[in-house]
Amino acid sequence: MAERALQARSAKAALAQAQAVLADLRLRQSMMVVRAPVSGRILSRSVRPGEVAAAGQVMFRLARDGLVELDAEAAETRLAGLAPGARASVRLPDGQTLSGVVRLVSPEVDPQTKLGRVRVQLPLSQALHPGGFAEAMINTRPRQAITAPQSAVLYDGDGASLLVVVQGERVRKVPVKTGLLIGDRVEIVQGVRGGERVVLSGGALLLPGDKVKATNVEIADAAGKGAAR
Template sequence: MTTNTPTPAGQSGMDPATDTVTAGPGRPRSRRRPLIAAITMAVVAVAGSGVFLLYDRPAPPAAPAGAAQRPSATEKVVRGDLVEEVRAFGPVRFSGDRGVKNRIRGVVTWTPAGNSGIGRGEKLYAVDDKPVILLRGSLPAWREFAPGMADGRDVLALEENLAALGYTGFTVDDEYSQKTAAAVKRWQKAVGLPATGKIELGRVVFASGPVRIDKAVARPGDAAEPGAEILRISSAAQHVAVEIPVAEQDLAVKGAKTTIMMPDGSETPGMIASVGAGRLNKDNESVVPVSVRLSDPDALKNVQNTDVQVVLKRVEARDVLSVPVTALLPADRGGYAVQVVQGTRVRLVPVTTGAFADGRAEISGSGITEGTRVGVPKL
């Protein structure tokens, strides 16, 4: 995790490239506008010792003169979770992009339109005016189906598809029986194939689910050569591809929940599906590629050719009192204090700090309660 020093009052804590967003009841939060990711500030505390490791910025100055005078602005002490965030922008993509290779020699007579969907039992493309059919399964078709063939998982997958399409009268297992062949004949007749009871290699293509046509590589009239790519397909599911700085990759954990900010300002939940190996991006920055899957598969079906924002979060502390880090002042005897403002009275109160996240600091001290007003620099 990247560590940064909290900015004491009296020093500028604003980056000229930041704006202000709301982070909870009554507290502002600064957010960096990212080229790749917006990264919240964090400070690492040495547990139980009251000593903090402060990096990247100079040590706090001596207590300013008149520190107990009325501050230019105040903020309430709030109770809630301190959450660290990484925000990243990335494109919406369809998952599982791959090519479909033809196995039947002849002439291509039909291919589907780009961005169309093909489901189980439907025509994927046609050779010599005969359809190649999409079926559901994880094992690629690798041999001809015919009575007397050796038992196998491919037979089981074929029979499961026949049964799902309404062709029954056989036992669903890994044996291609005469009853299986009879069901195949009925299926062949229905889809416009010769009713032979045999299925040549390449007549069916197995996929794990419905597919989306990205584009047709071959066109009607082209030669259909065995082994030649004829279509580019993907699954119908979408994901968001983002890059996270390597320094923040501890927030990118497979299975972790995320929030996806839509172009219209709405939100939809997601989950990290995969995390790749670190690499240098086009700006020569060290990043980790992350793929985020949507909890609602249809949430992005109408969102194309644009980037969306992915928010990764980690709770640093739960149900604690916190103030903006700009409220912290260096105390005379070390550590920190805050200016507590009660009406016209201003007093310095030493505080113990805990977790730091998102420009806020966990504090505790005498008389510090939820709603207590503390001094901060006026923005």
């Protein structure tokens, strides 16, 4: 009886050891399976079967839910008119055009370039290549704006300016902050109130205080009210 009891205990110990080995093997097997947190299309792979991946190593890049994004840059002055949900038309280098939707407008602006980042969601397409280039036209919210002809805006080391005709038919240099470029007109964000008379051309040949013979020219303003003339 004692011998049988000893054999039974030995068998139980062997069974427990085998079960522990099996559990360890199952754990190791589960760790060999890499599962993506979301469904999507694999864009790139940096490992091969049999390789040992380092901790924190990026093994795959995938397009979440079959969607890709355009990481675009927009001028600081244009960010105010952009919002998530806005429709965008994205033109690819081969001339194809895709419809997208703005997903994110970054609240930060690069202090060096004065550009902000805009993420545009795009449908999965064979024409899209990660790291490729594209241009986006985004439908912005309509708003009133002061604009001036592009030929009237002067640029120098101090920035943009307009030559405004003041009392006595003399010109005065007024520093301005520009915004959107709309056809042949430039949005004036800061510097003038609208309705001023400005020198349309040849401003580079004039100095502040020079006397001019002003002629009013009516200029159609499709961008908003209060255009400088």
